[in-house]
Amino acid sequence: MFHKEGQKIIVTTFILVCSVVLLSHYLIDISWLKLTLQIGALLILILILQFFRNPSRKGTKNFDDILAPVDGKVVVIEEVDENEYFKDKRIQVSIFMSPINVHVTRYPATGVIKFSKYHPGKYLVAWHPKASEENERTTVVLNTPKFGDILYRQIAGALARRIVNYAEVGESVHQGEDAGFIKFGSRVDLFLPLNSAICVKLGQKVVGAQTCIATKKVEKENEY
Structure with missing residues (x-):
């Protein structure tokens, strides 16, 4: 579950990462450079997703x-x-x-x-x-x-x-x-x-x- 404040940046990052992965696959012939760009893009997406995570917290509410x-x-x-x-x-x-x-x-x-x-x-x-x-x-x-x-x-x-x-x-x-x-x-x-x-x-x-x-x-x- 992700926080609503991250929706736009998550979607934008996902689109950019997909673009980098696809473009590098078709346009770059150097294997190590292609792999580096793809892994780097995926790591950025993972970092954005973990930052905006919103775990459910259902602790017992109390006044004390x-x-x-x-x-x-x-x-x-x-x-x-x-x-x-x-x-x-x-x-x-x-x-x-x-x-x-x-x-x-x-x-x-x-x-x-x-x-x-x-x-x-x-x-x-x-x-x-x-x-x-x-x-x-x-x-x-x-x-x-x-x-x-x-x-x-x-x-x-x-x-x-x-x-x-x-x-x-x-x-x-x-x-x-x-x-x-x-x-x-x-x-x-x-x-x-x-x-x-x-x-x-x-x-x-x-x-x-x-x-x-x-x-x-x-x-x-x-x-x-």
């Missing part, structure tokens, strides 16, 4: 956990000042996606969209510390039953040149549903309340709509 919005590797876990929307301290969890990861963005929780904004910007490498504030990006705030407001940010990287964001203010969304797509390498930042219990570690690989990123800390009752 924040799930990973994307596939990738956790590269940041720290307390930071979130200056765009909350303007206070939050726990930031950042997930980096390489070109071979699934690039579908999924809603990390069930709730209502309160804020959704696109920002044009630079194309620093996605792991750069300033990428979250200076790169092309979209910011989405989701009001959830358990955690209150959480924020996730799609960030373009050095290769990513288009971010697709489906979140619209006022819309009710469900955990694990398709929230957008980032083309060709990028990262997603989550900004969570300080009372969130983080369930992942730096360097850990996560799976969108399946890996638990955070749960709510259990408040201890006062002892007398």
Whole structure:
């Protein structure tokens, strides 16, 4: 199954690859050159197909956990000042996606969209510390039953040149549903309340709509 954002490029690539294979077969007499061109064209098609794959994720939806919005590797876990929307301290969890990861963005929780904004910007490498504030990006705030407001940010990287964001203010969304797509390498930042219990570690690989990123800390009752 492939994501709808890749339909045009998949069809275009397929046509070009078929053209290269056929033309090289009839027009090139040098065997090694013909084979090299044909194999190279087929490899490009395979890479495009794997990039736009959209595996079905039917995990159990719940209000108690924040799930990973994307596939990738956790590269940041720290307390930071979130200056765009909350303007206070939050726990930031950042997930980096390489070109071979699934690039579908999924809603990390069930709730209502309160804020959704696109920002044009630079194309620093996605792991750069300033990428979250200076790169092309979209910011989405989701009001959830358990955690209150959480924020996730799609960030373009050095290769990513288009971010697709489906979140619209006022819309009710469900955990694990398709929230957008980032083309060709990028990262997603989550900004969570300080009372969130983080369930992942730096360097850990996560799976969108399946890996638990955070749960709510259990408040201890006062002892007398």
